[in-house]
Amino acid sequence: MSIAGDLIRGHTDAIILARLLQGDSYGYEINKVISTLSSGRFELKEATLYTAFKRLEELGHIASYWGGSGPGARRRYYAITPSGREACYRLLSEWRETKEIMDKLLETEGKP
Amino acid sequence: MSIAGDLIRGHTDAIILARLLQGDSYGYEINKVISTLSSGRFELKEATLYTAFKRLEELGHIASYWGGSGPGARRRYYAITPSGREACYRLLSEWRETKEIMDKLLETEGKP
DNA sequence: GTGAAGTACCTTGACAGGCGAGGTACTATA
DNA sequence: TATAGTACCTCGCCTGTCAAGGTACTTCAC
Numbered sequence: 001m002s003i004a005g006d007l008i009r010g011h012t013d014a015i016i017l018a019r020l021l022q023g024d025s026y027g028y029e030i031n032k033v034i035s036t037l038s039s040g041r042f043e044l045k046e047a048t049l050y051t052a053f054k055r056l057e058e059l060g061h062i063a064s065y066w067g068g069s070g071p072g073a074r075r076r077y078y079a080i081t082p083s084g085r086e087a088c089y090r091l092l093s094e095w096r097e098t099k100e101i102m103d104k105l106l107e108t109e110g111k112p
Numbered sequence: 113m114s115i116a117g118d119l120i121r122g123h124t125d126a127i128i129l130a131r132l133l134q135g136d137s138y139g140y141e142i143n144k145v146i147s148t149l150s151s152g153r154f155e156l157k158e159a160t161l162y163t164a165f166k167r168l169e170e171l172g173h174i175a176s177y178w179g180g181s182g183p184g185a186r187r188r189y190y191a192i193t194p195s196g197r198e199a200c201y202r203l204l205s206e207w208r209e210t211k212e213i214m215d216k217l218l219e220t221e222g223k224p
Numbered sequence: 225g226t227g228a229a230g231t232a233c234c235t236t237g238a239c240a241g242g243c244g245a246g247g248t249a250c251t252a253t254a
Numbered sequence: 255t256a257t258a259g260t261a262c263c264t265c266g267c268c269t270g271t272c273a274a275g276g277t278a279c280t281t282c283a284c
Contacts, residue, residue, distance in 0.1 A: 003206060003209055003210055003213060004122065006121060006122035007122040007123065007206060007207075007210045008122075008210070008214070009118065009121045009122055010116070010118035010119040010120075010121055011119065011214060014218060015214075015217045015218065018217065018218045018219070018220050019217075021220045022220065022221065034217060037213075037216045037217055037219075038213045038216060038217060041209070041213055042213050042217075088220075092218060092220075094115060094119060095119075095214065095218060097114070097115055097153070098115055098119045098120065099211060101115060101149075101150045101153055101154050102120070102123060102127075102207065104149045104150060105127045105130065105131075105146060105149055105150060105154075106126060106127065106130045106204055106207060107130070107149075108130050108133045108134065108200075108204075109134065
């Protein structure tokens, strides 16, 4: 992993919700997609992922159901709820704002 | 404050170092600059700021000295060290990478 | 001359999120 | 038979943020 988890901290929920916005999925798969999308430069640790699922489900942002397993173990699928959708859009716009602010704060006059 | 500190977490060191790259400064002033640059949408809490100073000084990335106070209390100035400069450039490029990856991870096909 | 507001620093303790380490259970392949 | 892959889950530590509290000096209004 080339970027540390702390750099992403506070945005993991956004990542997960954004993934579920594309359709139901399960932990193991989401992790792989994240790894692929980031070209292997970032991956959520399993412990982080499953704690996030638990948190998001408690908040009512996602709902889970046991789904047909393919080759291997049983899978717990997650679906985004309407409140999760809302939360996702809010988090996405927060990310845009974070970027904007950070870019301003990190500006250094004419240095690498 | 319109964006939470946790969204910035992991980047506070970068912010502080980037500010010190512009010249020596002291806590209270840095905080005001951050607040101004972000149009008041973000401010580091004092506790966070001073813990960060301590951490950065222990790492050798900044050095401090007591400076002439203006109107008000005495000031502790901070200067960035060569190792701090290096760290700052590294953190800046990490930020660029974080942005890039996050943008990919948050992509949602044709949704707000 | 006193009280409030601004400047400026610092510490303590609680809290939350990330994650290393460990565990379970099933299937396919060598 | 064992190894590797799929897939899930929990415990406990660590680190960074921050609310709350404290100190000390100056300036200005009343």
